[in-house]
Amino acid sequence: MPISYDKLWKLLIDKKMNRTDLKDAAGISFNVLAKLGKNEFISMESLFKICSTLKCSVGDVMEFVY
Secondary structure (H helix, E strand, C coil): CCEECHHHHHHHHHCCCCHHHHHHHHCCCHHHHHHHHCCCCCCHHHHHHHHHHHCCCHHHCCEECC
16 A cells, blocks of 8 residues: 555554544544545545644655555
């Protein structure tokens, strides 16, 4: 996979949140959460919701893996 959300999972641990907390707080769907878990691409809208909720930038939650 060319994308990794490992930074997001580490950030959630630091903020003492689990995946369900993020889903509810950011208003993202279970399908988006499933895609995150599989390191699949998600929409910019979903990334914006996640970053707004966690008060961080896109680079803090994902990275491209080459």
